[in-house]
Amino acid sequence: MISFFEGFFEIQKKGHQLLFSWIPFSFGDVLYVLLGIFLLYIIINCFKQKSRNTSLKQLLVLFNLFYFIYQVFWGMLYFQTPIIEKLPKGEVTLHQRKKLALRYLEKCKATRKLVNQDTKGIFIITDLKSIQKEILLQQEKLPKYISDKKSTQINDFKPSLFKNVMSFTGILGYYNPFTAEAQYNSELPSTFLPFTSAHESSHQLGFAREQEANFIGYLIGVNSKNTALRYSTEYFTLKSLLNSIIEEDPAFVKTALNNYSQEMKRDRRYERSFIYSHQGWLDDFFGFTNNLFLKSNQQEGAVTYSYFIDLLVHYEK
Template identity: 70%
Template sequence: MITAFESFFEIQKKIHQLLFSWIPFSVGDLLYLLLGTYLFYLITKCFKKRSRQQSILKALILINILYFTYQIFWGMLYFQTPIIARLPEKEITLKERKKLALRYLEKCKQTRMFVTEDQHGIFIIADIKSIESEILHQQTKLPTIISDKKVSSINSFKSSLFKNVMSFTGILGYYNPFTAEAQYNCELPSSYLPFTVAHESAHQLGFAREQEANFIGYLVGVDSPNIELRYSTEYFTLKTLLNSMVYEDEQFVEYILKNYSDGMKRDRAFEKKFVLKHQGLLNDFFGITNNLFLKSNQQEGSVTYSYFIDLLVRYEK
């Protein structure tokens, strides 16, 4: 049953990419904007007694069509066999995570020395298109034990039309199953951006679960010759490891943070500044709704890192 949906996903993805990838702006975002406007129109019509019944009926029909299409195009992929079933069992200890954190600290410090900086000494991306091309290339090198997905050479990465709003929601990127576009917020700090694109490319491959997309993004970026993609991937991995043990050994986390290189400290300060600038009710609202969405699709909540760490530790071993 799931295999049939996976095959159908590959077919519709290829068709959608051929139809929409060449268009320079996000077709999916435009589609969402039009649908949202039409739904808002129907809701306003519901307040008029004469058209209330017909408007409610139209809204329910539209919502059901969208939900059914979403499930056929994407939702059923949440029921694929988890990646973790392909990896050997391993106890995920605090000692093991500390060892990995120290390793990725040194990797980050070394890689950070070779990236481009702006006038303030903060990591900046020189060419996002070269990173997108590298991600597509690295997908062809994914271990067969992890992925047997069909890799497309079509570049269907798009900067979101809602980038200004996204900065206030905490959403870094998303995959649009109706157009097969991998969306990202181009206003993100450069330390976030390459790994975010790699993460969304994993959804584009057909990995629906968020933490599995993180893991595929990690595999895509961790050994890449593209220094920007590799640094962003290593830095994400380090931060995730630290987040996983901040409540178990706060002193160790503080030790790692103090031993960041000067460049890494500047990047971290810029990330914190970006987050503080865009905090607010919208951020809290989308954090809650995203958490509920993940749990409704058989996933851990948005603040949980254990599954990615499980995959990382098992794969490293």
């Protein structure tokens, strides 16, 4: 049954990408805006005595239609076999995560020396198009036992029309299931952009779960010859590992941060200044601090590491 939806997804995605990828802006974003306006119109009519009944019916039909299309195009993919079942079994220990963190710290330091920086010494992307091309190419090189999905090789990355809202809410990117476009926040610091693109491209490939998209994004970026993509990926991996350790061993994380190279420290400072200038009170509610930044004081109790870390450690075994 699920394989039927997986097959259907391939066709739907290809069709939509052929239809919408050539449009230079996010067509899905425009669609969302129009839908929002239409919805508002119906809701206002619901309050009018004369049109109440028809409007309520319209609202119900619209909601059901929207939900149905979403489920068929995307929602069913959440029922796919989890990637973790394709990887070696076993425990994930603190020791393993520390070892990996140290390895990725060294990788980051080395790769950071190879990338471009601006006049302030902060990492910058100079050629986003070539990164996007590389991501699509790497989609074809994924280990077959993890992904047998077909890449369309269509460049369908779009800067989001809602970049301001995204910066303030900490949303880095999103996939539009109705148009198969991958949106990213073009305001983001360069450290985020390549990996975010790889993550969204993994959704395009057909991985619905967030942490699995991170893992596929990791596989896409980690062995790439494109140094900007590789640095962004290694840096994401390092941060995720440190995040998974901080509660159990804060001293280890502190030492690791101190051992960042000067270049990495500048990148980190820039990321933090970007967040602090945007997040405000939304801080604790949205993704920014949860996944991608080291929290100064962690609040989550029970869960010490994410499903991404689980996948990463088992894969690296």
